Amino acid sequence: MMPLKFELFRADGTSDVWTAEPPINVGRQDPSCGEPAMGLFDRNPCGPRLIVAAAINRDVPRYFFSVSAADDSQIRIHNLHPQCELVPTAGDAVPCKGSRSFGGAVELMIRERTTLRISTGRPTSDSSNLYRTLNSQPLDPMTISMQVGDDLATHAPDTGQGQEIVHLLQQVLPVIRESVTTDSFFRAAAFAAVRIAKLNRCIVRLFEGDQFEDRAEVFEDSTADESTSRLRRSAPDVSDTMIDRVRKRGLTQIFDTASPGALEGASLANLSQAVAAPILDKERRVVGVLYGDRWTDLSMRPFSDIEAKLVEILAGAVSAGMARQSEERQRTSMQVYFSDRVAKHIVVDESLLDAKETDVSVMFCDVRKFSSISKSLGPKGTVSFMQDVFTVLSECVERTDGVLINYIGDELIAMWGAPDSQPDHAYRSLTTAVSMFAGIEEIRTRWAEKVCEPIRVGIGVNSGTAAVGNTGSRIKFQYGVFGNVVNVASRLQSATKQFGVDCLVSSNTLAKTDNSFHTRNLATISVVGIPEDIVVHQLVTESSERWQRLSSLYEAALEDYHAMRFADAIQTLGQVLRDNPGDEPSMRLLGLSVEQMRHPSENFSPVDSLTQK
Structure with a gap:
């Protein structure tokens, strides 16, 4: 039996790769058996294991599913869990306690935005080998303006073309940032993607539950008015599989029929190239995609990572624009x-x-x-x-x-x-x-x-x-x-x-x-x-000199009043009122002092009781 290749892709852009012969059990770490937090383990009483999540990640079942091989070209998946369906990134779910066979390769959801791709390494008759993932972390929508330079420096070659793309992107991003007060930045991003990545079409699609809305659609031959586009009439359908992969992985996906050996063993209609990058909210949840494709002149070079990264950066710009719009609405209400x-x-x-x-x-x-x-x-x-x-x-x-x-x-x-x-x-x-x-x-x-x-x-x-x-x-x-x-x-x-x-x-x-x-x-x-x-x-x-004198004499009289020296308080307040006849607090304290002189209280309290609210 040919060994299977296991590739674990995480939301932060990191991945792990293992090779193992089937059958093998996949799931969360079982510390009682001495298993590691991640990786292959062959000393579990249940048989060989692939641990894809640490024990603390309780959203992943401990004994989730088993992998076997029906023959050299078929992968058999058996869902061991009685309550959790096993969901592929494309196609129907494997029901609880159910089984399904997949031809050559399958990618399964392990937990939110973490997938496990299992492949035989042989050419397949489906399109699995036409997809690849840009394994880098999408830009944080809250800090995109600070990250763009670093990302470009990492991915852009020191060639004339690479520097030209960087220069073009630097011109486009300010336009997107300046237009966030309206929805025009959706169109600005789609236009920029068509221009930079040499796409035939670009769409900005936003999700609302199971529904979606295309906020912008731009064609290469009619960036001003889509109704005049000839490319519109020949455009292939948008790939739901691509978009579904992005929603589940949270990473940029590439579908490329121009890659060397990509079509080996494949039989596909409406061949095209496509890229889909996630649009994230400030909690880094996927709320949309920037989807671009090209279907003319497919003899062109393969879809490069720099082109895909540029589309991803533009998707990040859309994310940032949406975040700023949301902040502005919240700030206005606040x-x-x-x-x-x-x-x-x-x-x-x-x-x-x-x-x-x-x-x-x-x-x-x-x-x-x-x-x-x-x-x-x-x-x-x-x-x-x-x-x-x-x-x-x-x-x-x-x-x-x-x-x-x-x-x-x-x-x-x-x-x-x-x-x-x-x-x-x-x-x-x-x-x-x-x-x-x-x-x-x-x-x-x-x-x-x-x-x-x-x-x-x-x-x-x-x-x-x-x-x-x-x-x-x-x-x-x-x-x-x-x-x-x-x-x-x-x-x-x-x-x-x-x-x-x-x-x-x-x-x-x-x-x-x-x-x-x-x-x-x-x-x-x-x-x-x-x-x-x-x-x-x-x-x-x-505070004038007159005020300071008034304040000093009044506080002295107040001290005398508290000490029941009412005669002294009256004498001091008389001085205050000669200079400040309109000072109402002094008149009030004078009245209280005089009242105590005339009718002394048996249980005197210097606290002034106010009867009105």
Whole structure:
């Protein structure tokens, strides 16, 4: 009996070759018998073995099938498994516990994108010996632009023709890259393949389950209008076998009737040459093929590996174009919530959107006296006004790579620290608050003639651990944040009205920043629905000598108030109000101090209880 040749082809382009006499059992490693992770083994009690997968690859049955020879030209395959069909790259499957004979050569699917070709080495009466595989790894669609030069250097000969092809490809690839904003890059790739590989025809075919769609078809004699092509009338059918081999192997396939000895023993109609290269998605799954063929002047030289590699590179360019289109669509949808920089990170790593607990800073920003403003502007004017306000405020959030969580009525909610890790999220939140006040100055100027009320916003900022992720539903995505940190930020925004200031920041947030912000310790407060007391600080945009004096005297009075030195607090606050008669926090603390002087509390607490949400 003539030995059989076994060739194992893997998705990464590597392969192994063994020669063994049948019968032989093929399957996954059986460690209990001392088998190696790969290769031939003759000490298994079941007989000679070919191990094609390590023990950890449990998707391959341990004792999958046996190979025997019916005669010198026939290979007999017996499927040993009771549940798994054995699928050839061409033709019908070998059923569970069933057998089939193949003439001269057969290629079987071992696992996803891994095949085993078994051959007798004799000429066959079928077309098996007309196929060959370009055993190199197709380009990664996410990095094709960086890999093209290396691949060409490996495959292109240092000849005039080789360098001419490289030069031509370098001219074509930028055209494909530039056209990815539309579907025209499919046609650009097909046109380039016809021109570079001297094809009669090239097709870009994409798969959708069991269905497919040809996104481009270009003929050599009519690259502008296929309806005028004379080659179209003589074109052979597209080879389903070629395409099926690509889908199963994930590697470029070549069908070549012009190779020396290729037609020995073959009887085929409509002889042609063809090449099919995989189009991959970013997970490297085969989602389409770039298929090219030629059927005129078949006395020409055989299909060279450099030509096949060029087609493969162009297929990679299509893959890259599709990946960029997908990223752009995802980024456009993500930009509703995230800055462009953060959206790009999410497109690359969608796990950033998974629900998780993380340290964040949350901001609530509310437009003051909105009811009065909307009444004076009317419905249409109010919409225009709020669009202007929210645009300015949102741009401030985006400049610090924050997340726009939501707009609710006249309120904006934003967050920093997720989905992308931002260790300086507290600093970003306060930087944003300062820039918002500058933006509101621009709004005042634009709307001065239409809005009589002073345009102001109230901002509350808090930091801490929160749950972030998709807080919407399976029907409508909504990236959001849950937790006490959110409730506190909301209460601080509301408390700005009671203290008469524009921005309140919790001590949690301020402790995570440097000393570059201008703040004063305003109070320790308790708010409805929050069990813990909160130390709050007022944030202002500028620090003059007058502000520094005000802040210093106020904090001294606050310390006296906490120590129950109410007379001292009243005296100090009197100094503050003589210089700053409109300072509402000082008036509030003065009122509390006077009340304690008149009606001392038996169980005094310096915590300022706010009864409004």
